[in-house]
Every structure is written in C-alpha cells, then in structure tokens.
Amino acid sequence: MSHSHNPAPLIGHRAAGLKGRVRVPGDKSISHRALIFGLLTRGTTEIEGLLEGEDVLATGRACTLLGAKVERVGTGAWRVAGTGIGSLLPPKGVLDFGNAGTGSRLMMGVVAGHGITATFDGDASLRKRPMRRVLDPLVKMGAEVVEQAEGGRLPLKLAGASDPIPVSYETPVASAQVKSAVLFAALNSPGTTTVIEKEATRDHTEKMLAHFGADIKVEPHGQHGRKITLKGRPELHPNKVIVPADPSSAAFPLVAALIVPGSDIVIEGVMDNPLRTGLVTTLLEMGANIEFTNRRTEGGESVTDLRVTASDLRGVDVPADRAPSMIDEFPVLAVAASFAKGTTRMRGLSELRVKESDRLAAVHAGLIANGVDAQIEGDDLIVHGGAVRGGGEVATHLDHRIAMSFLVMGLASQSPVGVDDGTMIATSFPTFVPLMAALGAEILPS
Numbered sequence: 309m310s311h312s313h314n315p316a317p318l319i320g321h322r323a324a325g326l327k328g329r330v331r332v333p334g335d336k337s338i339s340h341r342a343l344i345f346g347l348l349t350r351g352t353t354e355i356e357g358l359l360e361g362e363d364v365l366a367t368g369r370a371c372t373l374l375g376a377k378v379e380r381v382g383t384g385a386w387r388v389a390g391t392g393i394g395s396l397l398p399p400k401g402v403l404d405f406g407n408a409g410t411g412s413r414l415m416m417g418v419v420a421g422h423g424i425t426a427t428f429d430g431d432a433s434l435r436k437r438p439m440r441r442v443l444d445p446l447v448k449m450g451a452e453v454v455e456q457a458e459g460g461r462l463p464l465k466l467a468g469a470s471d472p473i474p475v476s477y478e479t480p481v482a483s484a485q486v487k488s489a490v491l492f493a494a495l496n497s498p499g500t501t502t503v504i505e506k507e508a509t510r511d512h513t514e515k516m517l518a519h520f521g522a523d524i525k526v527e528p529h530g531q532h533g534r535k536i537t538l539k540g541r542p543e544l545h546p547n548k549v550i551v552p553a554d555p556s557s558a559a560f561p562l563v564a565a566l567i568v569p570g571s572d573i574v575i576e577g578v579m580d581n582p583l584r585t586g587l588v589t590t591l592l593e594m595g596a597n598i599e600f601t602n603r604r605t606e607g608g609e610s611v612t613d614l615r616v617t618a619s620d621l622r623g624v625d626v627p628a629d630r631a632p633s634m635i636d637e638f639p640v641l642a643v644a645a646s647f648a649k650g651t652t653r654m655r656g657l658s659e660l661r662v663k664e665s666d667r668l669a670a671v672h673a674g675l676i677a678n679g680v681d682a683q684i685e686g687d688d689l690i691v692h693g694g695a696v697r698g699g700g701e702v703a704t705h706l707d708h709r710i711a712m713s714f715l716v717m718g719l720a721s722q723s724p725v726g727v728d729d730g731t732m733i734a735t736s737f738p739t740f741v742p743l744m745a746a747l748g749a750e751i752l753p754s
C-alpha cells in the first residue's frame with residue numbers, strides 16, 4: 309500500500325515558564341491491546357480513554373476486517389463486539405498498519421494462531437522494520453509466511469495455523485512486541501505455551517490476559533527476566549478496559565517543563581508501571597524536581613500526578629539494563645541531556661536502530677544540527693550538555709518521537725528548532741501541539 313502525505317514542517321520557539329495542568333492521551337500500548345482483546349472476546353468489550361491516534365485507529369480497522377464490530381461511542385469511548393478466539397473471519401482486504409510496529413506485530417500473532425490468511429502492510433517506515441523477530445516464533449507454532457518483501461519485511465502474507473503448536477520460546481531481543489505476538493498466537497493453541505525473556509519488558513499483555521480471565525502465570529527468571537506460562541483456548545470474558553495516560557507521551561511536557569526556566573506544571577494520571585518508568589528514574593538521578601502526588605489505581609495500573617518544576621540537570625550514566633523500561637524515551641532524554649551540566653552516557657541502545665527511524669542516527673544528527681556536542685560509540689549515545697544553540701532543522705524520517713523531542717528542544721534553546729515534518733505526531737499524540745500551547749509553548753507551522 310503506498311502512503312504519501314504532505315509534510316508539515318513545524319518550529320518550536322523559546323518559551324517563558326510553562327504553567328498549567330494537563331492530561332496526556334491514553335497509553336498507546338494498552339490501546340492497541342484493548343482493541344485486540346475486544347476482537348478475541350465473544351461479547352462486548354467497553355474501552356474508556358482509548359488513544360485515538362493513527363496507530364491505534366489502524367489496529368481498530370484491522371479488527372473490523374477480522375470480524376469485530378468496532379464502534380466509537382464518545383471521546384475515547386469505544387465498544388468492540390468480538391468474534392472470540394478461534395472464530396476470526398478471513399479478512400477481505402489488506403491489513404494496513406500505517407506507521408505502527410506494535411499493531412502489525414501483535415496482529416501477526418493473532419493471525420498466526422488462526423486458520424486464516426492475511427496480508428500485512430504499512431507505510432515507508434514500517435516497510436523498513438524487521439519482522440523476522442516475530443515471524444520466527446510464529447513459524448515454529450505452525451504459521452507460514454506465504455509472501456514477503458526482502459529480509460522478512462512488509463508487505464507480507466501470513467497463513468495462520470488452525471491448531472497452533474504450543475512452544476517454549478526464549479525471546480532473542482528484549483521486545484514486548486515479540487513476547488505479545490507469541491502469547492496472542494498461543495491463545496488459540498490446544499496446549500500450554502511458555503515465553504521466557506531475559507530482560508523484563510512492558511507487561512500489559514500479561515496483565516490484560518489475566519483481566520480477561522485467561523490462565524496465565526508470570527514468574528521471575530534469572531536476574532532481570534520473566535517466565536510467562538499461558539494455557540491455550542481459554543474462554544475470555546468481556547471486561548471493561550480503562551486506559552491510563554501514556555507515560556511515553558507525558559515525557560514531552562515533562563522534559564519541556566524541566567528545561568524551560570520558570571516552569572511549574574502538573575501532568576495528571578500518568579501510568580507508573582515500573583516497566584515504563586526508566587525515564588523518570590533517570591531524570592530524578594539528573595536532579596529533576598518531580599513530585600508524585602495522588603498515586604492511585606486506574607484500570608489495573610498504578611497512576612500518579614506529576615508536578616514538574618524547572619530544574620538544573622546534571623549528566624548521568626544510564627545503564628543498559630534500564631533501556632527496556634524507557635525504550636521510546638531516549639530521544640527526549642537526549643534533549644534533556646543537552647541542557648544538563650556535564651556528560652550523559654546512554655548505554656545499550658541497539659534497539660533504537662529499528663524503530664520508526666534509526667533513532668540513534670536521527671537523534672545524533674538532530675543534536676549536531678543544533679550545536680550540541682554528541683557522539684555515538686558502539687550502541688551508546690554520549691551527550692555533552694550545556695547551553696543549546698538551536699537553530700537547526702531536524703530530519704524526522706517519519707518518526708513522531710523525533711519530531712516531538714526536537715520541538716521540545718526549541719522551547720529552551722537560544723534559537724528556535726524546526727522539524728521537517730510534524731504529521732507523524734498524530735500516530736501517538738494527536739493533541740501534542742494544542743496541549744503544549746495550553747502550557748504556554750509556541751509550536752507553529754514554519
């Protein structure tokens with residue numbers, strides 16, 4: 309499927325202190341999964357606080373093509389009438405996931421576990437991303453890759469197995485998408501599947517499996533890992549999903565408030581699942597003023613309000629084993645590090661090379677374009693902070709997080725920072741520009 313769009317360049321201007329209270333949209337990871345659980349549950353699943361971003365909407369369309377009735381009943385309020393496990397329909401069209409790695413890979417797991425054939429496609433960014441990491445275990449479970457672009461890439465056609473073979477699978481990369489694809493395929497398997505991860509990654513699929521009544525066990529494995537055991541063919545029961553605010557989106561106003569002098573903001577109800585809080589941990593080590601108030605549980609996840617005031621940051625060493633808990637936050641951490649006193653070293657970033665863009669290269673290039681002294685050494689990114697000149701135009705390579713990170717940089721640099729295209733921001737945070745404006749930040753078309 310060819311996607312072309314008109315790039316919309318944006319520019320972030322130097323701001324006076326940011327002020328106000330905001331709530332960022334629902335978590336993207338949980339939103340994708342909520343729709344997929346709706347599809348796999350017979351009966352009606354109600355969702356509150358769904359992220360209405362392009363990535364998640366693409367997953368909703370795929371669920372419709374696979375037989376669900378997906379209905380928007382209010383802002384963020386959705387209803388999914390599912391077919392149930394084992395009863396998906398063969399899709400009449402291509403499953404087009406646009407820019408979304410998560411939607412495409414999770415749905416490959418769903419399709420692999422059913423006796424149907426589906427074609428998966430996406431935009432120019434998604435077509436470059438590696439899919440073998442999910443296809444390898446799914447083929448072990450009996451699925452067949454009928455057609456694929458070179459290197460196991462999209463577009464590809466996948467024929468699922470009507471009786472997927474239960475497996476014991478150790479994920480070779482720290483990836484919640486790979487883990488989740490195997491678990492979704494295993495849902496229609498006549499036996500018990502085990503997934504082992506050496507390093508724990510976000511556990512939303514596991515939590516939601518339990519929430520919908522599946523028989524799942526999660527145990528510690530080794531020093532940082534987990535072993536997940538799932539019994540196939542459960543009868544999932546419809547259960548309401550309340551989606552908490554996305555910590556990966558909260559990261560942008562959070563870093564903005566730290567680096568813009570005079571800022572004092574509150575970001576409400578941010579999910580603080582410990583497998584998602586690596587950025588906050590790191591910023592606290594850097595000397596950030598972040599207060600956690602009103603901690604409570606929402607939709608089975610712990611959430612908290614974050615009060616953030618402008619801070620004098622200092623450079624730190626970020627250990628590689630923290631990377632999975634902040635994998636999408638490194639671009640904006642690199643921006644925070646640019647304003648910190650001293651050097652920040654972020655270790656073990658190889659996975660950044662296979663996101664919507666090669667984020668290691670894109671972040672490095674953006675820093676250099678704005679006068680920040682930075683190097684890549686192996687899989688590490690090193691940023692020497694201080695006053696940031698700005699004035700650069702950053703190539704975003706169809707990557708929403710690169711766009712938002714450098715617009716945030718422009719709010720505190722000496723000269724404004726431009727990005728060549730802001731359209732991809734709509735994939736994960738469609739209200740980013742107005743939300744930042746409500747805090748007093750000027751992000752304008754250029």
Ligand SMILES: O=C(O)C1=C[C@@H](OP(=O)(O)O)[C@@H](O)[C@H](O)C1
Binds near residue numbers: 336338483484
């Ligand atoms: O499972 C998920 O919802 C996600 C997992 C991560 O990807 P990987 O599994 O490739 O690490 C993350 O980068 C992505 O934004 C969302």
Ligand SMILES: C=C(OP(=O)(O)O)C(=O)O
Binds near residue numbers: 408
């Ligand atoms: C990596 C990301 O998403 P995905 O893999 O779903 O495209 C992201 O949102 O930063």
